[in-house]
Amino acid sequence: MAELTIGRPDLARRATAEAIAACALVFCVGGAAAAQASHHAILGLPAQAAVSGLAIMALVYATGHLSGAHINPAVTIAFTVTRHFPRREAVAYIGAQLLGAAAGGGVLLAAWPDAPGNLGANVAAVGTPTALLYEAVLTALLMFIIIAVATDTRAVGAGAAIAIGGTVTLDILVGGGVSGASMNPARSFGPALASGTWTHFWIYLVGPTIGATVGALAYQFIRAPQTPPGAAPA
Incomplete structure (x- = not known):
């Protein structure tokens, strides 16, 4: 989930990295949910949060230098809105993320054809307005952290993956x-497609997209211009 840098691979390779990362994320999150539903292999919300946070942290470390590790259509849209990512490439990234998520969902369905539950598909436990608000606010917090560590050289770039993975864990x-x-339309799409669980699915498209855009714009607003070395602060 880092901003792209000079010398990055061509668009096809970067989009492939996004697809692989999205596939891996859906498999990890959905696989944990399926194992829990079938065999009680892991227990409770803390374990689910740890799986998601660790998966994101590992994937950011693995693909951040290649594609920027968005792994999330809402993040790509937010980077595009704030002019940290070219519009002409956003469609390719979003398509790759959704394709990778669908592939991850397909692997889950092949592995757990008779598993109870919904293979990790998101289903709100509260009313639609509250669920939508939570998705927007949680994603705004996540994107605020992402854009800080990805685009501001004053942030600790080496620890970006830890900060992002930790925020995912906290949000969950x-x-x-x-x-x-969910905080991620692709993460919701893969399990929903595999399990046929589309209950209020629009929440997981609209909420994260609005939230990520708000979080990115908020950081853009509060960040101060950097002072060149040797220059007096304004």
Whole structure:
């Protein structure tokens, strides 16, 4: 989920990296959910939060230098809105993320054809307005952290993956029992497609997209211009 840098691979390779990362994320999150539903292999919300946070942290470390590790259509849209990502490439990234998520969902369905539950698909435990608000706010917080560590050289870039993975874990602990804390349309799409669970799916498209855009714009607003070395602060 980092901003792209000079010398990056061509668009096809970067989009492929996004697809692989999205596939891996859906498999990890959905696989954990399926194992829990079938065999009680892991227990409770803290375990779900840890799986998602660790998966994101690992994938950011693995693909951040290649594609920027968006792994999330809402993040790509937010980077595009704030002019940190070219519009002409956003469609390719979003398509790759959704394709990768669908592939991850397909692997889950092949592995767990008779598993109870919904293979990790997000289903809100509260009313639609509350779930939508939670998705928007949680994603805004996540995107605020992402854009800080990805685009501001004053942030600790080496720890970006830890900061982002930690925020994902925190968000799920806060909102997992409320909205499911998807924060990612692709992460919701893969399991929904595999399990046929489309209950209020629009929440997981609209909420994260609005939230990510708000979070990115908020950081853009509060960040101060950097002072060149040796220059006096304004």
